[in-house]
Amino acid sequence: MMDKIISILKYIVNVAKASLIRPFRKMFMEIRKKLMVKTAVGKFVRGFMTKVGAYLAGKPSSLKDYFGFKRYWIAKKLVLFIIIIIVCLPFAYSKWLKPYLMGKLWIPTFVINEDNFALYKGKAKLVTKGRYMIYNGDVEEGNCTGTGFLYDYDGNLVYMGEFLLNEYSGFGELYHKNGKLKYKGQFLANTYNGEGTLYSETGEIIYKGNFANGQYDGNGTLYADSGKVLYEGEFSKGRYHGNGMLYNDQGNLLYKGQFYQGVYEGQGELYYLNGVRAYSGQFHQGVYEGQGELYYLNGARAYSGQLFRGFFHGEGTIFTEEDKMKYKGNFKNGIFSGIGTLYSDMEKEIFTGYIKNDTIDYFAYLGETVDEIKKAFLAENEVIMGLVEFYQYYHDFGSIFTFSYAIEDEPPKLKSILFFEGNNPLNIDRDVSLEELEHSFGECTKQRYKSLTEKEFFVLSKIQKDPEQLYIRSFKLDDYELTLYYEEKSDSSYLFYEVGREVNENIPREAEEYIEEYTDEYDYSDFDIEYIDESDLD
Structure with missing residues (x-):
């Protein structure tokens, strides 16, 4: 049992010894490699290092391998080993210890494009040739990599x-x-x-x-x-x-x-x-x-x-x-x-x-029968029967419809529509001169003064107007007749206007034809909206 314990202790001592000597032996080998030149000096150093290595590897065998100091004996190999460490310490410091401590115990300063900066890794200060600091932080192989601070030339x-x-x-x-x-x-x-x-x-x-x-x-x-x-x-x-x-x-x-x-x-x-x-x-x-x-x-x-x-x-x-x-x-x-x-x-x-x-679109209904008008215009209306025609007053639309009476099998048809000031489909200016009217609608075809018809009396009663004189002008507007009613001869303002045409000239249009007229101009299929995804940007 005791032999096993001694054997284990010897093994532990040998391992510790080998671990202690191995770094220095490696250092000796690196120095030897650096000094390997084909010269007498190189051969001498190479031989010397070989002998030193062999000497250190052996064990002290006699008292000649010790120094006596008072009551103590010191192994010569230990002294030689300490001397070698002292000699190699500066090299080890510059090679390994200094780079390791730089950036930890102190931060080195480098000039831009300095040669040794490319080999450095750690924290550093980078300055210009004028000694202005532009960077303070981590560097690696000449590059700012890691965490740092960047400054301009004004600091x-x-x-x-x-x-x-x-x-x-x-x-x-x-x-x-x-x-x-x-x-x-x-x-x-x-x-x-x-x-x-x-x-x-x-x-x-x-x-x-x-x-x-x-x-x-x-x-x-x-x-x-x-x-x-x-x-x-x-x-x-x-x-x-x-x-x-x-x-x-x-x-x-x-x-x-x-x-x-x-x-x-x-x-x-x-x-x-x-x-x-x-x-x-x-x-x-x-x-x-x-x-x-x-x-x-x-x-x-x-x-x-x-x-x-x-x-x-x-x-x-x-x-x-x-x-x-x-x-x-x-x-x-x-x-x-x-x-x-x-x-x-x-x-x-x-x-x-x-x-x-x-x-x-009032004009689309000129010439339509009274039944068609009733289907479209559903608002309440007031009917006034005249001698040669009858009228429907629609308060909601600000207009009066004039119908012809039925003739034999012909039903009543819409002859004209008179618009009050609040309803102005043609957007005629309230104050408009004769010159402006003729510029817009051509030469005046009819004009007269106050001799009012029964319809005009009816209209004036609806708008609560009783002008001293009524000045009337008519114009030819395509196949329509446009008549404007003025409150004064001076043409300062109009009260209402009327658009009509002879019913026997009218050719009623079917709804399908009307729809086609207003939809041919645009292709409604183009108006289908689909949201465009970001992936379609390219």
Whole structure:
């Protein structure tokens, strides 16, 4: 049992001895390699080192291998070993210990492009030839790699954070020249890349979110100069792209929905400054197009339907302030156009038929029978029977319809429509001169003074006017006759005007023909909106 213990102890001592001697033997071998030259000196050194190595490897065998010192005996090999360590210590220090301690116990300073800088690894200060420090941090093989501080030639901090091969890469902070923080977040190859926050020179936040290649990309929030949120949502290549919410400088929501390359595209909602929704529906190239709902501020009117280039176009519905339906039907270029239905403020249908230029296409009904007129004009009316014709007064439309009486099998037909000032389909200016009229409608064909017809007396009674004299002019307008009624001979203003034609000249049009006329101009298939995905950008 004792023999085994002694054997184990000897083994442990030999292992410890070998571990202690091995580094120095390796050092001797490296020195020997460096001194291996084909000279007598080289051979001498090589032989000397061999002998020393062999001498150190052996065990002391007699008293000749010891020094006597008072009562102590010191092995000569130990003395030689200590001498070799002392001689080799400077070399070991410069080779291994100094590089290891540099950057830990003290930070060395290097000049830009200095030769030994390329071999250094650790913390260092980098200065110009004029001794201006421009970098303080980790370096590796001549490159700024790790964590450090970058300065300009005036000593102002430019960047602090992570570096890779002399470039901002990783998390860091970039600063304005005035010392204010410019950007805080992730970098890649000197550009904003990843999550970060961008600031102005005065310290206000500009943007917070994701970046790619230095641009806003992904989810983020853009701020106005006032500090209020300007946009919140998705970005692509620095522009609004995807789902987002747009605000004004005061922080009021303006738009919520989809964007494509910075403009409204796809499904979205537009808002007034007071927060009331103005439009909800589809957009194309920044304007209303397709199915949607449009609302007017303070109850002027609201719309639900299709739009094109920011205007009503296609099927839609108009509402009053209380969301009561005002119009339902087709829109074109922002106005009512096609077949549609108008409603009163009591949500009763008052008209179903042809719509043109944002109003009823009255002229399409000239020459139609009284039954067709009743199908289209559903509002309540007052009927006045005249001697040679009869009239229907529609208060909701501000107009009076004139019908011929039936002749044998011919039913009554619409001869003319007289419009009050509130209803002006031709958009004739209230104050208009004869020269302006003739420029617009050609030479005056008829004119007369106060001799009023029974219809004119009827009209004046409805608008509560009793002029001293009535001045009348008529013009030929294509196959229509346009008659304007003036309150004074001086032509200062008109009271109403009338458009009519002889019923025997009229050729009624079928609804299909009318629809075709208003739809041939546009290919409605082009108005189908599909949101474009970011992958389609390229």
